[in-house]
Amino acid sequence: MAKPMIRLLSDEEVRRMRAAVLGVLEEYGVEIIHDEAQAMLESHGAKVDKQTNIVRIPAALSEQCNRRLPKEFVLGGRNVEDDMVLAPDCERCYGRPASGEEYFVDPRTLEHRKINREDVKDWAILLDALENIDILGGGVYNEPGLNLNARDVRSLAISLENTSKHIFCQPYGKLNQKYMIELGIAERGSAEEFKKRPRFSNIISSVPPLQWHKNSVDLIIQCGKYGIPVKDCPMPICGAAAPVTLPGCALMTMAEHMACVVITQLFNPNTPVIFGEVTTCMDMKSGTALLNSIENAILSPMMIQVGREGFGWHVDAVGPLSDSAICDGQAMIEACFNTILASLAGPCGMMGAGNLETGNILDPMKLVIDDEIFGMVHRMLREVKVDDDTLGLDVIERVGIGSRKNYLVDEHTRKHFKTEFHKQKLFTHLSRALWDQGGRKDIYQRAQERVLQILEEHKPMTLDGAILKEIRAISERAEAKIKETTTV
Amino acid sequence: MLSILEAISEAVAVGDSVESVEHVKKLTQKALDDGYEVRDILDNGLIDGMNTIGKRWVNGDAYIPEVIFSAKIMNAGMEVIHNLIVKSDIKPIGKAVVGTVKGDVHDIGKTLVGMMLQAFGFEVYDLGVDIAPEVFVEAVKAHEVDLLCMSALLTTTMPQMANTIEAVKKEGLVVKTLIGGAPANQEYANSIGADGYAPDAMSAVDKAKQLLRVG
Numbered sequence: 190m191a192k193p194m195i196r197l198l199s200d201e202e203v204r205r206m207r208a209a210v211l212g213v214l215e216e217y218g219v220e221i222i223h224d225e226a227q228a229m230l231e232s233h234g235a236k237v238d239k240q241t242n243i244v245r246i247p248a249a250l251s252e253q254c255n256r257r258l259p260k261e262f263v264l265g266g267r268n269v270e271d272d273m274v275l276a277p278d279c280e281r282c283y284g285r286p287a288s289g290e291e292y293f294v295d296p297r298t299l300e301h302r303k304i305n306r307e308d309v310k311d312w313a314i315l316l317d318a319l320e321n322i323d324i325l326g327g328g329v330y331n332e333p334g335l336n337l338n339a340r341d342v343r344s345l346a347i348s349l350e351n352t353s354k355h356i357f358c359q360p361y362g363k364l365n366q367k368y369m370i371e372l373g374i375a376e377r378g379s380a381e382e383f384k385k386r387p388r389f390s391n392i393i394s395s396v397p398p399l400q401w402h403k404n405s406v407d408l409i410i411q412c413g414k415y416g417i418p419v420k421d422c423p424m425p426i427c428g429a430a431a432p433v434t435l436p437g438c439a440l441m442t443m444a445e446h447m448a449c450v451v452i453t454q455l456f457n458p459n460t461p462v463i464f465g466e467v468t469t470c471m472d473m474k475s476g477t478a479l480l481n482s483i484e485n486a487i488l489s490p491m492m493i494q495v496g497r498e499g500f501g502w503h504v505d506a507v508g509p510l511s512d513s514a515i516c517d518g519q520a521m522i523e524a525c526f527n528t529i530l531a532s533l534a535g536p537c538g539m540m541g542a543g544n545l546e547t548g549n550i551l552d553p554m555k556l557v558i559d560d561e562i563f564g565m566v567h568r569m570l571r572e573v574k575v576d577d578d579t580l581g582l583d584v585i586e587r588v589g590i591g592s593r594k595n596y597l598v599d600e601h602t603r604k605h606f607k608t609e610f611h612k613q614k615l616f617t618h619l620s621r622a623l624w625d626q627g628g629r630k631d632i633y634q635r636a637q638e639r640v641l642q643i644l645e646e647h648k649p650m651t652l653d654g655a656i657l658k659e660i661r662a663i664s665e666r667a668e669a670k671i672k673e674t675t676t677v
Numbered sequence: 678m679l680s681i682l683e684a685i686s687e688a689v690a691v692g693d694s695v696e697s698v699e700h701v702k703k704l705t706q707k708a709l710d711d712g713y714e715v716r717d718i719l720d721n722g723l724i725d726g727m728n729t730i731g732k733r734w735v736n737g738d739a740y741i742p743e744v745i746f747s748a749k750i751m752n753a754g755m756e757v758i759h760n761l762i763v764k765s766d767i768k769p770i771g772k773a774v775v776g777t778v779k780g781d782v783h784d785i786g787k788t789l790v791g792m793m794l795q796a797f798g799f800e801v802y803d804l805g806v807d808i809a810p811e812v813f814v815e816a817v818k819a820h821e822v823d824l825l826c827m828s829a830l831l832t833t834t835m836p837q838m839a840n841t842i843e844a845v846k847k848e849g850l851v852v853k854t855l856i857g858g859a860p861a862n863q864e865y866a867n868s869i870g871a872d873g874y875a876p877d878a879m880s881a882v883d884k885a886k887q888l889l890r891v892g
Contacts, residue, residue: 291832291860331832338833361833396782428742429785473740476789476878549859 194570195533197490206440207499211248213444214451218245219399221448223406229455251447254454255500262418262461264324265386267353267376267650272386273323275463275503275537282570283323283538284563286316286556287510287548288392289359290328294516294545294552296640304328304551309344311644312543313351315553318647321563322542326357326392328551339664339671342368345389346664349376350657351649356389357420357540361671363407366391368667370415375659376652383415390418390463395445397425406452413457420505421449422465426478427488429471435484439492442468447500463537464502466492469547479512480547481523489527490534497535506531509559510541510548516555516633520545524562532566539566554636557643561615568611615639681708682722685754689726690733692750693743705754715761723754724798731797735879741789748796769800770891773824774816776804777858778837786858787828790881797882798891799824810837810844817845817852823889826881829858839869846870853888857881 198206218236221227221244231237236245261276264283273283293304296311312327329344331337342365345358349372360366369389377383393408395401412419423445425431427438446464453460468488469478479485489506496502508531509524524541531539541548542563543556577583584601588594596602615635619627630638652660679687681704688701701723708718730747733739755762775791777783784806791803802820804812817825825845829835838856845852855873856866866874873888875881 329832337836340833396784400782402782426785429789471741473742474734474737474879476741476786476793478785 194535195490195530196494197487197534198494203495203498206436206443206495209440210443210447210495210499211251213399213440214246214251214447215248216245217399218243219401219445219448220244221401221406221452223401223403226401226406226410226452226456230451233455246448246451251451254451255447257454257458258450258501259459259461260501263386264355264390264418265388266355267388267652269386271353271355273355275461277501279537280570281323282532282536282566284321284508284542284559284566285324285357285538285540286312286322286326286543286551287540288326288328288357290544290549290551292546292550293328294550294554296553296637296644299637301550304330305332306330306347308551309347310351312551312553312556313348314647314649315556315640315643317352317354317649318643319557319560321560321567322556324355324357324538325352326540336668336671339365339368339667341365342372342667342671343664345369346372346660349373349388349660350652353650357392358389359392360408362404363411364671365667366408366411368663368671370411370417371663372660373415375663376656380415385416387415387417390420390461392420392422392465393449394421395423395449397423397430397445398441399445399448401445401448401452409449409453409460410456413453413460416461418461418463419449419453420463420465421446422467422505424467424469427468427470427484428473429476429478431468435488435491438468438470439488439495442466442492443495443500446502462502463505464492464496465505465540466496466536467507467540468492477512478547480507480510481512481527481541483526486527486530489531489536493531493534493536503537504535506534506536506539508532508539508541509555509562510544511555512547514546514550516545516552516558520555521558524559528562528566529569532570539563553640554633557636557639558615558632561613564613565611681711682713682718682725685718685722686726686729689723689747689751689754690729692747697750698753701750701754702757705757709758709761715758715765716767718754718758719762719767723751727751727796727798731882741793741878744796745792748792751796770798771824771885771889772800772802772820772822773826773885774802774804774813774820774822775826775828776808776813776816777806778827778829778834778841779807779809780837781829781831781834782806783828783830783858786830787826789878790826790828790857790875793878793882794826794885797886799885810841813841814844814848814850817850818848822852824853824855824885826855826857826885828856829861832860835860835865838871842870855881855884855888 220242222242227237230244234247264273266272293308316325329340331340341361373388374380374383393405409419423442425441431438431441470482470484493504496504508528511520511523513520542559685704734744775787777787791801795801827838853872856871857875863874873884875884
């Protein structure tokens with residue numbers, strides 16, 4: 190987790206929200222439609238109503254399970270140097286796209302269309318090359334004649350081939366997840382190695398208000414068996430599936446997440462869990478669920494703070510995802526508002542890089558712009574040291590006072606300027622005259638050029654031929670065997 | 678001073694508290710006692726108020742929770758004259774079933790559409806989530822509805838819309854079909870033979886009225 194710089198709530202307010210999360214589960218309960226989970230919870234003191242599937246979880250049990258969460262765990266990349274370690278004091282706040290998108294902006298034609306196989310590949314290659322986006326999340330494709338229900342597995346196989354970075358993906362069902370695990374094991378060489386450094390995390394959701402369906406519970410239990418980090422994102426809609434008041438909506442989100450913590454830790458203690466603080470706010474005019482209104486930008490630091498301080502959770506926050514349908518000024522305002530506020534509250538990572546239209550669209554140009562934003566975020570979150578060297582006491586004395594004195598040639602400037610000043614790739618600071626001469630390219634056009642250049646030049650590290658063959662064979666088996674799915 | 682029917686209309690359109698519900702009941706009863714016809718109370722009182730708030734919503738001057746609350750107030754007034762409505766054989770502008778398709782448990786989108794249709798004068802049967810094609814078919818038959826509204830949030834469950842439309846056609850049922858949900862669009866609606874597609878609650882109401890040629 191990055192070091193928090195803003196605290197929205199007082200200590201007393203954090204305590205109150207923490208108690209309310211435990212209280213909701215103890216007094217009102219949560220609907221868990223899963224016989225085995227109900228039996229497990231009952232045997233640990235929860236009160237189960239078989240008629241309604243409502244399970245009331247004693248606060249003590251929630252607390253006990255919460256203590257079992259690992260404080261530190263690995264998000265495995267292909268090689269050890271690609272791993273990210275999530276620890277309570279980790280410095281780097283990771284950036285990633287959301288997942289499950291259906292649409293793509295073609296970087297060559299700028300056409301908005303359905304994602305195809307080549308797009309999934311290009312997305313992975315592009316992301317692999319970007320230095321400030323650490324984790325892959327991405328879309329799923331389908332084509333006539335292909336099995337719609339196996340596209341999550343198929344898309345993961347392509348991503349594994351084309352990036353060394355850790356991957357966040359959403360399995361549609363237990364069988365899909367089994368094939369995903371097979372893919373991970375094939376790349377690692379053994380189940381033991383996969384468990385030590387899981388190559389992907391699974392994004393799994395409850396159904397607000399306060400419902401955990403069988404399919405999702407199956408998935409989180411199976412994650413635990415293989416040490417796969419669970420990225421749980423409840424996603425209640427503020428004002429429609431949760432109270433309209435922001436603390437109430439945050440409370441619902443966290444109560445649903447705590448139920449996930451309890452289930453994972455009862456079945457498989459030490460399962461890594463990440464809290465995805467993804468809430469939406471309903472646009473009361475159209476009924477659309479918005480992910481990046483100003484209210485979301487307030488909810489993020491609120492839930493990051495209560496998650497971190499109240500429960501010790503690793504929090505994956507909403508970052509630069511935009512509700513705008515195109516990468517315009519609105520998209521950039523939304524992206525920056527939420528990313529700045531959330532990142533200053535200390536999440537372990539942020540999602541939404543490259544995302545538009547509430548997460549339905551992947552835009553490669555926005556991805557490289559968001560890479561720029563994450564570069565600035567990393568710079569912003571770096572600790573400011575105040576000592577003799579950074580105060581520049583020696584250099585001020587050495588350079589002296591008045592005209593004909595400057596700092597440009599001093600060794601202090603040479604020593605620090607590369608680390609002190611963040612270098613932007615896409616921004617321009619040309620005068621208007623020079624910008625006119627340079628072809629009048631705005632940031633989106635410059636981003637397009639960078640995307641095309643990366644796709645032309647970047648070659649991801651290739652997989653061993655035998656592993657590649659195995660991965661493709663597993664993907665084909667999934668294609669043939671997965672018949673239907675129930676997803677949340 | 679407002680006439681009693683105008684007062685009913687205003688109570689529906691601007692009501693914003695629990696007291697408004699009781700208030701409209703009293704006004705409706707008074708209108709009956711004063712000798713107004715049921716049709717008159719409906720058209721120039723309760724429904725008129727609903728039309729007012731509906732227009733404000735369409736123009737962007739009112740919000741969904743306000744429309745839904747006005748519908749609640751209107752329904753309270755309707756309860757007072759329920760028996761007379763039945764006797765007078767006054768029908769809703771249309772009857773609809775709504776549901777989320779098989780394999781999909783997302784509730785809120787279709788619930789919102791159901792509530793808004795109801796607010797605009799439809800009789801609505803909300804079947805819930807994870808509804809199989811045969812259950813939709815049975816509901817269309819049982820309630821004799823004019824409109825079948827389906828929602829899916831996932832591309833993987835979207836094909837169930839096609840299956841449901843196929844099942845409805847196979848039974849030879851005369852019902853209009855309207856689809857919605859994040860992955861759906863007009864192109865998909867055309868490809869599966871749906872009569873309409875609506876991207877949000879407002880267009881769902883418009884489309885429903887257009888399909889049934891009412892309102």
